[in-house]
Amino acid sequence: MMLIPTLSYGQQKLENEVRISRSDVPKIALDFIDTAPFNKKVRWYKEYFLGGTSVEAKTRFNGKRYSIEFDSDGNLEDVEIDHRWKQAPEPVRQRMEDYLKEQFERYSLDKxxxxxxxxxxxxxEWLHxxxxxxxxxxxxxxxxxxxVKGRYKRFEVLFDADGNYIKSAEFIPKNVDNIEY
Amino acid sequence: MNTRKALLFLVVLVFSTTIYGQSEYQFGILPAINLNKGLKQGYKINFKVESRQTFEQGLFEDDNPFEYDYILTDFTTLLAKKVAYNKTVTVGYLFRVRGDQIVHRSIQQYIWTNNLPRFRLSHRIAADQTFNSQSAPEFRLRYRLASQIPFNGETVDPKEFYVKVNNEYLNQFESGSYDLEVRLTPFLGYSITDKKKLEFGLDYRVNSFLDGPASHRFWIALNYYLSL
Known part of the structure; x- marks a missing residue:
């Protein structure tokens, strides 16, 4: 029987990105992107999270939105590609949906x-x-x-290649009063 | 209607009505303080004080003197309830003091916000009903599109500038007559902290253009938002 870990509400994620110029990017990250096969404009960001910073390059490649993440020293961490929900393999999607339904009953997918x-x-080599x-x-x-318990919340949930839960974090909400009122 | 079409519509309106030569205008300031307080169970209360003061008014072709005139102050209280993560319903009441005249307005709004990759969009559908002792009741049905674009990154962060542009269409019904008012309000904003924002810009309003020379109002607006 598969054990489903309970979602931890303790972890929080701060959304705080600042656009930076190429001159602020660590050289090894810059070298990686400059020699990658990207042919569209690359935007660089410094991302602040609870406990540190990272560097992120964003571009479009093969018709999709790519985020290439580096640590603060410029070492590659991962490449994230936006996809539609139905583009995840069906059994993986089903497992993720089962987990999310069990945790939240009702939810809406943002990304x-x-x-x-x-x-x-x-x-x-894979990018090439x-x-x-x-x-x-x-x-x-x-x-x-x-x-969750009467409050509207936003979560980032990470699953492995088979759709098994790894970890999650709750976004710290941004104040939007000035565009609502 | 996308933003480009809306701007084109507004430019056509301005030019087509200005050539009448009889268009009137007002120019002044519109400072506002906006306080928000979160309550339990997804409720929030919003309190806004906004004052109108003119510096110049008259017909475009006249040489109108610079003359300060205090017009009114609005006190608005809204009770908001989140009905989904990005959807809010509000009901409220506006109390307007205009000289010795008191105006009452009831307000209902439905607001939904979209987080897009590089900016936020907020839609607002609203209805309001205005009553005072000296004129017939006025009923309005309005739609507003607000967009907020950070100067830096994908979200507005503390100590960061942003641009906010509102475009609103107000259908006004009073004593069997109808009028349309269009508003375009570009602002430069600064996020002092996530809960304190300051905005400065132009609040442009045009109406009465459907059946005659338009009436234009240009307000220099200064908004301060504080969430408690």
Whole structure:
């Protein structure tokens, strides 16, 4: 019997990104992106989270939105690609849906990203089409919003390649009073 | 209607009515303080004080003097209830003091916000009913599209500037007559903290253009938002 871990409400995620220029990007991250096969404009961001910072390059490639994440020193962490929910394999999707329904009963999907990680040279080769995606570690990052104990909340939930829950974090909500009133 | 079409519509309106030569205008300031307080069970209360003061008014072709005139102050209280993660229903009451005249307005709104990859969009459908002792009741049905675009990154963060543009269409019904008012309000905003925001910009309003020379109002607006 598969044990489903209970969602931890303790972890929080801060959404705080600041656009930075190329001169603020660590050289190894810059070298990676400059030699990758991206042909559209690349935007660089510094992301602040609880406990640190990271660097992120965003671009469009093969018709999809790519986020390439590096740690603060410029070491590659992963490549995230936006996908539609139905583009996840059916059995994986089903397992993720089962988990989310069990945790939240009702929820709405905001975003799905395929998250690829591995050794830097392997990710580089995969981007160039010289290595199969199966050589990399695949995870699914799902953003949902839901109602928990009477309060509306937004979560990022991470699943492995088979759709098994790994971890989750609750977004710290942004104040939008100035565009509502 | 997308933003480009809306702007084109507004430009056509302005030029087509200005050539009548009889269009009137008002120019002044519109400072506002907006306080918000979260309550239990998804409720929130919003309190807004907004004051109108003119510096110049008259017909466009006249040489109108610079003359300060205090017009009115609005006190608005809204009770908001979240009905989904990004959807809010509000009911409220506006109390307007205009000289020795008191105006009462009841307000109902439905607001929904979309988080798009690089900006936020907020839609508002609202109805209001205005009553005072000196004129017939006025009923309005309005739609507003508000967009907020950060200067930096994908969300507005503390100590960051942003642009906010509102475009609103107000259908006004009074004593069997109908009028349409269009508002366009571009703002430059600054997020002091996540709960304190300051906005400065132009609140442009045009109406009475359906059956004659338009009436234009240009307000220099200064908004302060504080969430408690």
């Amino acid at each position: 799905l990203q395929f998250q690829y990680s591995g050794a830097t040279h392997e990710v580089f 089409g010289r290595l199969a995606a199966s050589a990399l570690q695949l995870r699914y990052e799902v953003v949902i919003h839901t109602k």
